[in-house]
Amino acid sequence: MQMGRMRAGAVAWLQAAPMALVLLVFLVAPIVMIAIVSFWRATEFSIIPAFEFDNYEFLFGSPVTYRVFLNTFKYALITWAFTFVIGFTVAYFLAFHVRTLTWQIALFLLCTIPFWTSNIIRMISWIPFLGRNGIANSALISWGVIDEPLDWLLFSDFAVILAFVHLYTLFMVVPIFNTMMRIDKSLIEAARDAGANGVQILWNVIVPLCKPGIMIGSIFVITLVMGDFITVRFMSGSQSANVGRLISNDIALLQYPSAAATAVVLLGTVLIVIAIMLRFVDIRKEL
């Protein structure tokens, strides 16, 4: 018996080994590397091993850092609010108002297909819509709502948030839909028989039962937005900054140690946010 269990353990180890190996080489080692380099020194064209806290001192001493971190949280929070409301509504419609499984799967797939296409193309595709002579401006002018084209549609915080919501709402829809599909329909009938109205059922039965899905979706959206650099750069026309852009700017200037220090702080921030959110949900149980 003891032997058998040991063998099962060994088999499990072998099966997990490739995944562990990939993660050690391409996840753990790079993080360690970044942590080490964050203490190095940089000249204009090379980086020199050292152990000094200058990069962190500069980072925490600069008011830009705080502004950029604040901006990052702002993007995360606003995007989260929009993706949650839209994602929940869409998932609710699919789970409770579409009646046959075939239609549910078909409409669900329709929602997920854009996820499998290129994010960059999806960002580019907002240009003809939001541009100065774009569809939105021409429509508003022809309706007489505005006289002059609006400048803040493209290359602004508005465009950044719009692109985030466009790209990431799906990450809310999928987990929330998944938990909704597992809600026992008899619970809802019980609530209705007990005299609850639609809003009460939604608020007191469905939302609490969807909490794990909401949490998983929120983790996805918040981490994706906090770690992003490309959407902010492209959609703001390089006018706004978040932490990811701070890092990528340093990289472009070959200031790797300072990029690494910022990256360490960003990773720490993201992990703290996740740790707080994970207190509310056991991911493995929910899949």
Next chain:
Amino acid sequence: MEPRSRSFYVLAAIFALFLLFLYGPTLTIGILSFQGEGGGLTFPMRGTSLHWFRDLFEQQAVGDIWGSFRRSFALGLMVMVTTVVVSVMGGLAFRKRFYGSNVLFYLIITSLVIPSILISLGVGLMFSQSGLTVHWATSGFGAQLTWTLPFGLLIMFAVFNRFDKSYEEAARDLGATPWQTLRHVVLPIIAPSLIGVALFGFTLSYDEFARTLLTAGSYNTLPLEIYGMTTNVTTPVLYALGTLTTVFSLLMIGVFLCVTWFATRRRAAKGSDAGSGLV
């Protein structure tokens, strides 16, 4: 059936708007990529033409698009196969208790939530400092796996959580070895889900940008090439390329979905051989 409530129509309208929001912009550039020769990046259309698509096939007009497409395609296949194999093995491992499984699980979650630019920067630094050259097929490949493997493993969790263990017990009772059980019982049952893992592996790799940015080396993958174009190309050729690669993605998704559908149907039709053993 009871009649539809009023909230159904309201929600259906919201859902339709959501779909319009999802697909509208992509359809717009699809239309604009047929822009006439003198046309610009926005409406109105100045006639229709295939000019911008033709431009794509001329080597000098834009960068090395076809080379980058070939690389992205090859890399996508590499990542796809690796993701499927490693995820299935990992999924099987996690069905048992093993020492360190919690650590591995948290690593997977970290891999999923870590800002992509950290992987890019870390892998890039690691390679350059140890004297290796970054190349899309080595460092780029590994960096992309940190994005596809978590999805693969999480799908496997979902699959095995719903897996009926009595099939395996039946196989074992009939004298099958663990390998035979896996090969003839478990794998055929989970096969349609594996196609899903493959779809994730391929498309996530094919479209990956952030994790490949500093790890692809001197030869660009397609998303990197497109990103480069956004800064210096201001003609609808950008839309033409976007339309082509989106159509390609859609074709791949269609292929994967069809295969899944057939696999599921085949399994439903031939899954039971009850009674066929009787004379």
